[in-house]
C-alpha cells in the first residue's frame with residue numbers, strides 16, 4: 635500500500651475513530667479461516683454439552699475459552715493462538731496502519747472470535763475501554779481490528795460506529811450533548827464489509843453490533859492491538875472448560891472476585907445522562923439518546939472503578 639494512502643487512512647482514523655481497509659485478504663483465505671473458526675466453535679460447544687457444563691450469559695457464567703456476552707452473542711478465545719490466524723498479523727499493510735496509529739512496538743492484547751447467531755438483538759452502544767485522561771484528548775492507545783468471515787449485509791447486523799465519538803466519550807454526557815446541540819454529531823455508519831475487508835476502530839469509539847436478522851451466523855475475528863505499556867483487563871474468566879472440575883472452579887473464582895463488575899454490567903446511566911438522553915431523543919430520531927443511555931464503561935486495568 636502506498637505510503638500516502640496509508641497516511642490518509644491513519645488520518646481518517648484519528649478524525650473519525652475508525653477506518654476501513656478494503657480487499658486486504660484473499661476470499662479463499664478468509665473462507666479457510668471461517669471454516670476453521672466455526673469448527674473450533676462447534677468443538678467447544680460439543681465439549682460443553684458432553685460435559686454438561688453451563689454456559690450462561692456474562693463473564694461470571696462463562697469460561698476462559700468462551701463467554702456468551704448476550705443471548706446468541708458469543709466471544710471465543712479457544713484456539714485463537716493457532717498458526718492459521720497468523721495470516722492476519724502477517725498482513726503488511728494492516729500492520730503498517732496499526733503502527734502508523736499506535737506507534738512502534740504495538741502489541742496484541744486480545745484475539746477472539748465474535749459470533750452473533752441468528753436472532754441476536756442489537757447490542758447496547760458502548761466503548762470497549764476508557765480514556766486514559768479525564769481532562770485531555772490523548773492519541774489512541776488501543777484499537778480493534780474486526781475481520782468479518784462472511785460478506786456482511788444489513789440483515790446480518792453489521793458493526794455500527796458513531797464516527798468521531800472517541801472525542802466525546804472522555805466526558806460523555808457533556809461532550810456528546812455539546813456535539814449534538816452544535817450539530818457536529820456525525821451520522822452512524824454500519825459498513826457492510828465483504829469478506830477480505832477489515833474495520834479498525836479506536837477502543838474509545840462508541841460502537842455496537844446490530845441484531846442478526848438473517849438465518850446464518852455472523853462470525854468476526856477480533857484482534858486488539860495496544861501501545862506496548864497498555865494492559866487490557868481480561869474480559870474472560872480464568873476457569874477453563876478443560877479444568878478437571880470447571881463448575882466447582884467457577885464457583886471458587888466467583889467467591890474470590892465477588893463485587894467485581896462484569897463487562898456486561900458496566901452500564902453507567904446517571905441521572906444526567908438520562909436527562910440529556912431524553913432531550914436528545916426528543917429532537918433526533920436516530921436514537922442519539924440511546925448512545926448516551928446505554929454506554930458501557932468497560933474499564934481497563936490501567937484505572938477506573940474496577
Ligand SMILES: O=C(O)CCC(=O)C(=O)O
Pocket residue numbers: 703748750757762792793794841842843844854
Ligand atoms: O458484534 C459486533 O460487531 C460488535 C461486537 C462488540 O462490539 C462487542 O462485543 O463488544
